[in-house]
Amino acid sequence: MSGQRIQYMIPLQSLGEGVHNMEFTISKEFIELQNIENMLDAQLLVQVIFTKRAQIHTLELNMRGMVEMPCDRCLEPVQLTIKNSHECVIKVGANEEEFADTDDVICIDAHEKELDITHILYENLLLSLPLKKAHTQGKCNADVTAYIKEVKKTNQEKTDPRWDLLKNVIIN
Numbered sequence: 001m002s003g004q005r006i007q008y009m010i011p012l013q014s015l016g017e018g019v020h021n022m023e024f025t026i027s028k029e030f031i032e033l034q035n036i037e038n039m040l041d042a043q044l045l046v047q048v049i050f051t052k053r054a055q056i057h058t059l060e061l062n063m064r065g066m067v068e069m070p071c072d073r074c075l076e077p078v079q080l081t082i083k084n085s086h087e088c089v090i091k092v093g094a095n096e097e098e099f100a101d102t103d104d105v106i107c108i109d110a111h112e113k114e115l116d117i118t119h120i121l122y123e124n125l126l127l128s129l130p131l132k133k134a135h136t137q138g139k140c141n142a143d144v145t146a147y148i149k150e151v152k153k154t155n156q157e158k159t160d161p162r163w164d165l166l167k168n169v170i171i172n
C-alpha cells in the first residue's frame with residue numbers, strides 16, 4: 001500500500017446481480033482512522049458475501065483475526081482472537097423512516113453507486129471484543145502484577161478519613 005488508504009466500498013452499480021465474494025483487511029490504520037480507544041493493533045481478514053438483487057441485497061460479513069489491547073490485569077499488550085459473523089439487508093429505494101432504527105437493515109437510494117461498509121466493520125469489530133481482555137492465567141507480566149498488588153495494598157492501608165469518622169460513631 002503506497003500510502004493509499006484502504007477503501008471499504010462495495011461497488012453497487014458495477015456489480016451484476018448475483019453472489020459476489022470480496023475480501024477486506026483491517027490493520028492498525030483502520031484503528032487510527034476510526035479512533036478506536038485502547039486498541040493497539042489489528043490484523044483481521046473480512047470476507048464479504050454480497051448478494052445483489054433488484055430491490056434488496058444481502059451482506060454477510062465474516063471477520064477473523066486478532067487485535068492487540070492492553071491487558072485488564074497487567075496492562076501489557078495482549079492478543080485477542082476475533083471471530084465474528086454478521087448479516088444485514090440492504091434495501092434499495094426503501095422508505096428510510098420505516099427501517100431507520102434497525103441495525104440489520106440499511107436503506108440506500110437507488111442511485112447510490114457504492115456502499116461504504118466502514119461503519120458496519122467498525123461496529124462489528126467493537127461488538128466482537130471479549131469482555132475480559134486479559135492474558136491467560138499466569139501469562140501476565142509478573143513485575144507489573146506485583147506492582148499493582150503492592151499499590152492496592154498501600155491504598156488499603158492508608159487511613160481513609162471516612163473510616164475514622166465511622167470508628168468514632170461506633171465507639172460513641
Ligand SMILES: [Zn+2]
Nearest residue numbers: 071074135140
Ligand atoms: Zn496480563
